Amino acid sequence: MQTLTQILMTGVLQGLIYALIGLGLYLIFSVMRVVNFAHGFFVLLGMYGLLWVGPTSLPGFLAATVVVVAVAGAFGYVVERVLIESTLHKPGHAQLVITISLGLAMQYFFQIMFPEPYQKIANPWPFDAIQVLGVTVGSGRLAAGVISLLLALGVSFLVYKTRFGSLMRACSQSLEGAVHVGINYTRVYRATFALGAAIAAIAGALLIPFQPVSPHLGLELTIKAFIVVVVGGSESMWGVLSAGILLGIAEAAGSILVSGSLATSAIYLLFLAVILVRPQGLVMRRKVSSS
Amino acid sequence: MDTALLVEQFSVWRGRSEIVRSVDLTIPGGTLVALVGSNGAGKTTFIEGVLGILTTKAGRFELFGEDVRGRKPWDLVNDGLVVVPQERRLFPMMTVEENLDIVGSKGDKGRGARFTRDELYDLFPRLQERSSNFAGTLSGGERSMLAIARGLALQPRLLILDEPSLGLAPVVIDSIMATIREISQTGLSILLVEQNVHQALAMASWAHVLDAGAVIASDTSDHLRDSPLLESGYLGVVPAADEKGTV
Amino acid sequence: GGDDEGGDDAPIKVGVVAALTGIAAPYGVQSLNSFKLAVEDLNEAGGIDGRDIEVVALDNRSKPEEVPALMRRLVGEDVNVILGASSTPLTVTGAQAADQLKVPLLVPMEAGDVIIGEGRSHVFKLAPSVLADQGWSAQGVRAVMKGSEEAGDPIRTAYMINASTGAFPEAGKAWAGTLEKEFPDVELIDTLTFDEASTSDFGPLVAKAKAANPDLLIFGGNPQSAFQFYPALQDSGWQPKATLGSLGGNTNSQFISSVGAEAADGDVAGNYWTAELKPGDDAKQTPQGFVDDYKEAYDGQVPDGVGAYYYSAGAVVAEALRNADDVDDRESITKALREVDIAGINGDDNGLYIVSHGVDFDEQGFNAAAVGLVTQIQDGKYVPVFPDDVANATIVYPKR
Amino acid sequence: MSVPELLARFDTPVKRINAVIATVAIVCAVLYPFVVESPLVSVGFVALIFAMRNFTWNIAGGLTGLLSLAHVAGFGIGAFAVAILTWTHGWNVWLAILAGMAVSAAVGVGVSLIMSRFGVNAFFFALGTMALSLAIAGIAASWSVTGGNDGLQNLSADEGLLHLQWFTNPVPLYFVALLLLALMVIGTAWMVKRTRFGRSLAFIREDPQMAASMGIDVVRNQAGAMGLSMGLTAVSGSLMAQYTNFVSYDSVFSMEIGIAMMVGAIIGGSATLAGPIVAGIGIAALEEALRSFDVSSSNVSSFTQILYAVIVIVLVRYGTDGIVPMWNALLERLFGDGRDPDPEDLEDERRDEASKEVAHA
Amino acid sequence: MLEVRGVAKKFGGLRVLTDVSFEAESGQVTALIGPNGAGKSTLVNLVSGYLTPNAGSITLDGKDITGMAPAKVFGEGVARTFQVSGNVAELNVFECVAMSAYRTASSYRGANEIAEEELKRFDLWQYRSRALGDIPTAMVRIVDCARGMAARPKILLLDEVMAGLTPAEVDIVIEQVRACRDAGVAIVMIEHVLQAVNALADRVVVLNQGTIVATGSMAEVSQNDEVKEAYLGSAAVK
């Protein structure tokens, strides 16, 4: 019983972070139709960024996060402008190759900059592990989960309720159309990519207090983000959210219900099952309300 | 009265082939000008060139007397150069309503004719019936209507219509042509691209004839209507393929 | 062999296949660095009969399937003895290739016994065998049991959480086996195995153990797991009377700083080596000395047993090369390696030192002289607590 | 067909030049093992495997437009086929290879049929197939038959063509790979040009809806393409296994391999037959060249990896759709392509870019 | 020949077709006209298997083809063109025609021979090695016809092939369509271009709001008031 609540608690909190990461990927994909294989490495950008600054107090942590996220956003902007933009028209999924290679480059860059393995930062949150429903939850995870949820809500508000959001959706549906109604799509694209990168970096910042980081974590995170987006259904942000949580719970459950690496396959099989039963993802396309 | 659009030695490329070759063309402000020409003459290419989404080279390119060479498409649109494209280019996953809104959300840069939602729906009752359907599910003709409505909602100063009657029922064509005539009365400059040359000439005060990427005649509609060129040149068969050879 | 260009003063090439990038890099980087340190010391001391040793290193990118090709390549470049390959899975393929290529492969610290398997003709494993009676797993169990008995509160129940890959399944077998054989009245309540690649939160595992509330909690895992397990244990607000960790994760030089002194304190681990070990009687190099050299050479990074073993491997290689009839012939080096015999704690005549109790390879290729070491983390240091002849402190039980 | 007919096919200078290059390449490939040291022959073998992987991926990925990440499963199945059947149960290796092909092809057909529920959304196809591969990898990682985490090793000492095994001398295996690759290329080329199935692939890639209106059973042919493609991929897996003599879930099922096939085919030019092969060989050569800096520290090694990534990025960023198409375009500019050359062509790249930016919508 | 019996089609709540019945005879051109959104394309999609009717049956030479998959329907001899042409710019003209020739041809040579024959008949031969993307729109439409005919179909469904053509080009295409008809194929043609309807239609079926409001010769239907008011408008008085 207690283990069950433990599983749920852990799963949900971890899942919320996955959802946040997936959200960034989802934004970039749905607007630009770019599959960003480097996404997980943008998360590492956040993690290593804070590791590098090594904040010790909460204010320090927040300040550092702001800076790091800003940098990540800027980096995303530059990447889009220099690498992605000019390849969007190209066949053969050129952006795919570029983002993959970018991720690779980032991975080995981190390898060089941070030779010491599996580092993390001191827990910045002023409260320590607390009891919820009889299970103890580390403060880092709790904070990360809650903040991720808030951010996810913020992002969906941005997309469905703001002008920028409707511009994004317009570009995502017909670039030609967007141009014909006078939308500066390059700006939208850059902003979107920067936003996606920033979100990833935030997730990284939330992870680093309790998740030791190493360069190859990037690909894992990318894959998890993909799973979240696919299971969530590429048309729905609510889907992404619930898919993230599902993945989190599946992981937590798998880690103790089935032993060893069967846990991994269990998760992916579950994933496969979901997309078989519901090819369009968990949640049907949310009928876009007239903004 | 000033000129709405003026281009000189205007060339447009598609990929590696120069489709429109150094065209000179003027649209006096507040008039309705027709651009006619056989298929593949390069009308659409010309328009996409003007909007700046194709590779172009221009000796002169002025919009309302202002040099706009190298200007980005969206800037032109926001300055009131509105194109209703041949392929319609709607937002398939947005409702008819939203398709018209995305425009409204653009702020009021274009200082042109202003159409209220109701006026648009009066123009195209069919759209009102379908207003909450996704544009992607509309019929061919309904798409045309929506595209035109969206174009009008953009508050254009110069409106370019690429084959607005394409795929429309005759009765709808009548009403659209009527509307176009109507709005041109309001002093809005219009470039009308049409296949149905007689209809086009009937409406326009002035017309340019495009053939194989070059303007072969520019004259008042009346003159053109009974010019021999119309019979020979315009109705001439489509350009032979070997002009571009075989791949 | 490359006798042709192997002129009498040409350096002797020694190959190292290490995981310089990828998942096993934490092990691989340190091992290569340490071996280079040893080679420097050797060359300063005059090399092998006047000939310097030259290190030829290749990165296996933590991919087992690449190791054989890399070894083939080294052989192609007239390398006649190879060290590697940074972790058990990586070395398993290397060992197979060594026998097929007939090139001697010295395996300094890679733990798993599967590397040797039924026995190999060209592979020599320096580190204590995991499954052996004197292995670090068995020794670890004995150490905590001894501690608890001396404290008059003998351990009654145990619980095991173990990684499913690398050397850890073997370690698990050894732990369970020792408990069963030597401490029959201790009950091993349950064993959980987890997948290091996919387990990102140990909360559920800890919760399950907590529910069983054992006296002894045994954990096996590489750094990425150990660094997360102990904080999770800390967070759970529960501590067993003793935790017995494992080689690799718990003994990594980053372990204490990463999980925090409080979470780490009192943890007992089967280990290879610690800077706290007594220097050898006739050793010019001391454990602490090695740490200092390493820090100096590699801007402040700290080595652990993994590095120490590769450093020691330098001594073994040197010994073998000295005794080999022909340093340009693989078979004679193989022969020489099998005959290497270094006795005494922490000391050898190369001026380097041996971390285990000495070197004496048996027919299969295990180091018969090797004995597992057990350390406990006491105020931020890995203190040797078992076996007695190397212990310089007694085990603290219960740990808090 | 007759020689003049054959020559008639090379009607443009571009075709002639490429024909010459191809011939030279083949000759070099045959002579290669005799002129280099054995470590480099091994590199050559790996290069052929890369080429084979990319090429077989491209049958589904490039020609049919199914952006598949399931092929890594095919590769692994091929590898495990020999590992399980031959190394563990002593089957003849050639039979094992055939078995591997069959299983892999079956998986390909299955996954394609399942995925066709997604319609043709490349993104979903990629991720769905990725999920499948990951699931299979997970199973292999925890199943005793596949050796679990530790994988399987070839402990037998059998050598020779019958056993497709030469422990110290890489040359024979090299030629086996070369021959099989040649067969695959010829077969595929014939299929794409001559058979209804082959000719239908382009239509499926471009516009499945229209394809259906021309009597093409899209779902079936997609499945067929996936089956064929993955079946052949299995061969490269089997050969690789015979080369490394070790197979484990993450040595043959790791997503990096799946990605490598895709990237390789794409940078080579996924619309062409030659592209994936060129890229495969190029990548192998590049990795080798980079590794040949005496990689004596983690940094050097990492730098080479970064360099590799950068080269790929630059290739894709500034190239059009792949190496081979780039090459052809270059030739066309130099020697003309039968089209009348546009003087402005080379005159202003910027405008060209500008136009393309929107052109993809 | 083709018999459509009481078919109905709903999209969600929207009834697009209700109880539509009509026949198309071989060697005849049946024109399908009606206001935008009347359901013409939907009807064609039903016949060609892209949609399945909620009610009613579709038979070809007495064989029930209701709800068959598009490829199967094609196999039965139903060729069609699309109103909104998809992503075909890259496709090669010759291949397009050859592909549908496989319906009757069984060999590579066989298919190519048919393709060559059709391309020459529609004198598209000079375009054979071009991509659909860079030939004039009119030619694309004619390629569509050639593609249809290469299948040696029993029935050919043309969805607004005349749209966007100049009067001159319309005449050209009209000639081609005649040729097809005279080859004994049943042709169902959706058109808004009356020039073509007048020239070709043996029978006209007028669809409005999902139901058939009139059938007969063009002359007859254009007398029908509902047709005038709902569809023809000014075009009626000509």
Ligand SMILES: Nc1ncnc2c1ncn2[C@@H]1O[C@H](COP(=O)(O)OP(=O)(O)OP(=O)(O)O)[C@@H](O)[C@H]1O
């Ligand atoms: N992607 C392309 N590459 C090269 N040439 C093209 C491309 N697209 C179209 N063309 C050619 O450009 C010429 C002009 O096409 P365009 O569509 O501008 O003519 P149009 O006058 O608009 O014809 P329509 O009346 O059918 O719209 C045609 O000959 C066509 O073959």
Ligand SMILES: Nc1ncnc2c1ncn2[C@@H]1O[C@H](COP(=O)(O)OP(=O)(O)OP(=O)(O)O)[C@@H](O)[C@H]1O
């Ligand atoms: N998938 C769909 N979902 C919802 N409504 C649809 C769908 N497809 C078509 N419709 C609606 O059905 C009606 C008929 O569409 P259809 O395309 O058959 O009209 P049409 O007669 O071809 O008109 P046009 O002459 O303009 O092409 C239209 O109102 C359209 O909006």
Ligand SMILES: CC(C)C[C@H](N)C(=O)O
């Ligand atoms: C490197 C060792 C200390 C432990 C490691 N897991 C191995 O497999 O060998």
Ligand SMILES: [Mg+2]
């Ligand atoms: Mg046009």
Ligand SMILES: [Mg+2]
């Ligand atoms: Mg229609």
